[in-house]
């Protein structure tokens with residue numbers, strides 16, 4: 001997957017949302033918190049850690065939509081810090097256990113928020129690659145779901161969401 005296409009779509013969406021909402025402040029920290037929250041929402045939908053419950057995970061498309069909400073904010077954080085030169089998705093991590101993946105990804109996001117280096121940014125992508133693999137999502141599926149949610153985000157703004 002060429003991430004450049006996604007960065008371009010994200011930049012346009014961010015510009016639209018920010019002008020629509022009249023936001024002029026630096027949004028890096030708010031977007032960072034949004035990414036942490038989206039990742040927790042994703043973990044919640046997979047129910048991977050809910051050893052006390054017999055309820056099944058949410059439907060695959062619900063989990064995929066949560067996943068691409070994270071991808072929106074991850075792209076957006078890169079744009080905020082001029083790290084949007086990535087073209088290939090960095091190699092995914094080897095970890096396959098979802099609970100470990102979610103904990104390590106949260107830690108990597110927190111590290112990136114304190115030190116927004118290219119290598120910390122790439123590492124967040126690598127952890128997200130591991131999560132995608134563990135959930136059985138292909139890059140093509142992620143791309144398609146990202147495009148669909150990107151469109152929904154415009155519609156929501158236009159509806160005064």
Ligand SMILES: O=c1ccn([C@H]2C[C@H](O)[C@@H](COP(=O)(O)OP(=O)(O)OP(=O)(O)O)O2)c(=O)[nH]1
Nearest residue numbers: 010013014017018068069070072073076149153
């Ligand atoms: O500057 C921004 C702000 C938001 N978004 C997108 C990312 C994500 O796809 C969506 C926000 O997530 P969601 O749709 O889950 O919104 P919510 O307000 O958290 O949803 P809900 O009301 O369902 O809790 O908006 C951006 O792309 N750029």
